[in-house]
Amino acid sequence: MKNDLDEVTSNWLQRMTALSDINLYSTNLRLYQLQHVFAFQDSTKKQQADYMVVLIDKINANLDVYEKLKEYSEQKNLYSEEEGQHYRAFAQYWETYQDLFFEIFQHSRSGQNREAIALLNGKALDVFTLCSAELSRLVNLNEQGSLDAAKRAELSQRASHKVSTTLLIITVGLSVVIALALVRYITVPVQRLAQAAGSVAQGDLDVRLEADSEDEIGQLTSSFDRMTVALQKARAQTESQQRALESTNEDLAKSNDDL
Numbered sequence: 001m002k003n004d005l006d007e008v009t010s011n012w013l014q015r016m017t018a019l020s021d022i023n024l025y026s027t028n029l030r031l032y033q034l035q036h037v038f039a040f041q042d043s044t045k046k047q048q049a050d051y052m053v054v055l056i057d058k059i060n061a062n063l064d065v066y067e068k069l070k071e072y073s074e075q076k077n078l079y080s081e082e083e084g085q086h087y088r089a090f091a092q093y094w095e096t097y098q099d100l101f102f103e104i105f106q107h108s109r110s111g112q113n114r115e116a117i118a119l120l121n122g123k124a125l126d127v128f129t130l131c132s133a134e135l136s137r138l139v140n141l142n143e144q145g146s147l148d149a150a151k152r153a154e155l156s157q158r159a160s161h162k163v164s165t166t167l168l169i170i171t172v173g174l175s176v177v178i179a180l181a182l183v184r185y186i187t188v189p190v191q192r193l194a195q196a197a198g199s200v201a202q203g204d205l206d207v208r209l210e211a212d213s214e215d216e217i218g219q220l221t222s223s224f225d226r227m228t229v230a231l232q233k234a235r236a237q238t239e240s241q242q243r244a245l246e247s248t249n250e251d252l253a254k255s256n257d258d259l
Contacts, residue, residue, distance in 0.1 A: 012146035090134035
């Protein structure tokens with residue numbers, strides 16, 4: 001998605017802007033040419049000539065921008081053969097128009113206004129019309145290219161959203177499974193220990209728990225079993241001593257009776 005958006009902002013739109021500016025400046029250039037031809041005062045002609053020089057510089061600057069973007073686009077396979085054909089046609093027409101421009105300018109400076117007007121409204125107009133048509137096609141191609149890239153970015157965004165949603169659902173599901181596993185793995189053994197401890201407290205020393213693991217819960221279970229075994233042995237020993245004591249007391253009682 002980022003690549004598609006970068007493609008729109010740093011390539012297609014800049015190329016379209018450069019071409020649109022060239023179209024605008026070339027149109028203004030022709031208007032100043034007409035004004036230069038019909039101007040009668042030298043100061044006015046000079047002013048119009050200065051304007052035309054500025055416009056030509058702007059056109060050349062935008063052509064440089066487009067050429068750099070064109071080179072980059074060709075490296076990234078973003079430049080179509082159709083656009084290349086239209087640009088080559090434009091470049092050829094523009095070169096011809098520049099030659100006619102200087103010829104018109106020379107006629108105008110020499111006072112040959114009739115020849116200048118005839119050339120300006122004749123062959124130069126035909127060539128300028130072809131230039132404008134090729135520029136319009138180039139602008140349209142870049143506009144369509146930017147729209148296609150924007151659509152791809154939108155599709156990428158939707159796909160990314162679907163992937164993110166799917167990953168979220170999977171993560172939540174895994175979290176639930178892990179939580180249930182932890183409950184079963186920790187809570188159930190602890191409950192068994194609690195129940196066994198309650199039984200021992202009530203005097204049942206025969207309770208035994210099987211350690212299912214070697215972690216802390218398993219170690220605690222083993223310790224509990226050892227404790228119950230030790231208590232059972234201690235109770236058995238106490239009962240044995242009690243029986244022995246009772247037997248001794250009985251024997252003493254019999255001895256006293258015999259005396």
